[in-house]
Amino acid sequence: MGYDEFITLYVYILSGILGLCVGSFLNVVIYRVPNGMNLAKPDSHCTTCDYTLKWYDNIPVLSYLMLGGKCRKCGEKISPRYMIVEILNAVLWLLSVLIFWEQSPVYAVICAIALSTLVCIFFIDLEHLLIFNRFVIIIFVAGIVSLFFDGYIEWYDHLIGAVAFGGGFALIYYGAILILKREGLGFGDVKLALAAGFLLGWQKMLLAMLIASVSASVILVILRRVRNDEEGHEYPFGPFLSVGIGVAMLVGEPIINWYLSLLGM
């Protein structure tokens, strides 16, 4: 193994391990932000018996497996979401580095941070039907930095993405209030569409929207039928939007190029 291969392998392994640790922190964010709690204090503890987790109860994935998904003290079940978020975030960080590191290490980091933010939006919106401004702001700031590093599209493509999708979502939002007398979307979705349109540019954001709306239609039709929901039961759109944005961010470029080649462009 040559020097370059060694460094590359080292970066991959490091990004996976870092992704696991950050995933562990995302669990804290996902639990505490909607409850208005401080992120730094107190130390993690069992939500049932208040047992304060020791360092060896806090190792990503391993602790969960060794404890069999139960609290060390009271034996209460711990949600598998904790382990899912850690593994998911590690995979997303590894993919960011695998796909973008060679082209631009800075863009790989932007991508990893944006994907972690989307993980928080996904799980919080799923449970609380809320998208917090702080996450949208991180996506938007990632968009500003990516203006200088993505090398795929022009700066005005980012701007068009923000205006077109932020504006489009705002139209749907106010249109639903005017015509249907209710919110068709949350206003958080409008802000997220604007920030993500800016981050991805209109081309990839179009793909993100396609993924979000098709998957939402299919899954919501099935869910409504299976759960026998009454009229007007609300489901969040943010989780679908987050998945669409994440997929478009990681693999949007090859998908769009493949589609254009079909059209002979």
Ligand SMILES: [Zn+2]
């Ligand atoms: Zn406990």
